[in-house]
Amino acid sequence: MSQPSEPVKGNILIIDDTPNNVRLLSTLLTNHGYDVRGVINGEIGLRAARSAIPDLILLDISMPQMNGYEVCQSLKSDALTQDVPVIFISAFNEVTDKVKAFEVGGVDYITKPFQWAEVLARVENQLKICLLQKQLQMRNQQLQLEIQERVKVETALQMANEKLQGLANQDGLTGTSNRRHFDEYLQRWWILLTDAGSIALILYDVDFFKAFNDHYGHLEGDRCLQRLVQATQKAIDTIAPPHALLARYGGEEFGVILPQADRDLAQSVAQAIQSHVNMAAIPHQKSTIQDTVTVSLGIACIDFTAAKEPTALIAQADEALYLAKSAGRNRIVHYDAAKNS
Structure with missing residues (x-):
């Protein structure tokens, strides 16, 4: 009898112009239960992100035609993808590079060469944060619905009480006060x-x-x-x-x-x-x-x-x-x- 498969831990999109990096990251993350897609330039990455919204994007900075900063800015300006967390991956280790990454909307920064344990830890951390944010958003929406429903009930109750009060104060025959x-x-x-x-x-x-x-x-x-x-x-x-x-x-x-x-x-x-x-x-x-x-x-x-x-x-x-x-x-x-x- 076959064993039930493990649930997917999250959908990750990798955008990196170096095929070897895409292959290594995909293998690592797939082996740890993630569903992974990989593309090798920013334009394809944007189309892939919009066609099937990922839970997390790993984004290289140094790419031809459209660099990672531009890709991130485009993602954040689109209502479909603006809430997807982006972790930058780059060989650049200067403070200015990291600051710019956060300025354009990144949530984390991983430097090359990769430390695999660090990659897994940062990916897992961001997905947990993302999950908690979604749960909080759903809870807030639920609370809003509950508040709206309570307001409706209280309004109906108030109207009923006012109607009863009006009837209690009204003469049944003439309609004037009693x-x-x-x-x-x-x-x-x-x-x-x-x-x-x-x-x-x-x-x-x-x-x-x-x-x-x-x-x-x-x-x-x-x-x-x-x-x-x-x-x-x-x-x-x-x-x-x-x-x-x-x-x-x-x-x-x-x-x-x-x-x-x-x-x-x-x-x-x-x-x-x-x-x-x-x-x-x-x-x-x-x-x-x-x-x-x-x-x-x-x-x-x-x-x-x-x-x-x-x-x-x-x-x-x-x-x-x-x-x-x-x-x-x-x-x-x-x-x-x-x-x-």
Whole structure:
């Protein structure tokens, strides 16, 4: 039974214009498990290197037509062969020759006549370095892929979390913010504005909404609330300050938080909401006020020169809304005006 062959230790290209040197080096390296090709001038060497990329090149310096320095420069300027390590072999033993060899891209230098043990040691050393560099490059590529994959996963996770957070803050029927988000948003701005500024709140609901549901049915009641939100959002987008938040406060009741808004601005926003709801012209035959849907609005505004809790603002707006409904509905009542009247 034949023994399995030893794996090839590396592919080496020898470029030397002295056939005897090529023959001796080829024999030595082949006997030590290397796959060796030999050529006798630089032009052929370049073609051989490009046709089958070697793991290592042994390159003579003193050659006619194209010397070893020129061959090395050509190898290093070609993307196919620029990473192949080159060991110069030469009878020149001057420091300037060795320095130039390294300047043009050589990784090592062997002087003639050869010391065979030295040749083997330097060849083996460069191939080990080359192998380690390839392994490092592959590992770096693998790490880059792993990083890219992790970034993709983390991005997808972040998007999923943001979507879940959005759903957790959203009213399922109207698509606007829900009561949970309303409370969190008001508390956050309350903390931000404690030392300076003011905050306003508008609470409003649909006049005679129970009668609307009883007459048109709950599906039409849901559509009414959705159209109401669309009209309100148009008003907010038109006149409200930055960071205004519309939320479904409960049932047919809605709230608009207006950070850094004073009494006059809150009044203007409330009037815009009332106007846009009227323009929506949602039929309401069971209203005792008019034949389209109307809203009653209560406004409260707190200046943070006085220490209060967010519940105080809500309570004031709620009281103003109650007064608006008690006074005949389809109107705007401001808490301060009602309190002082």
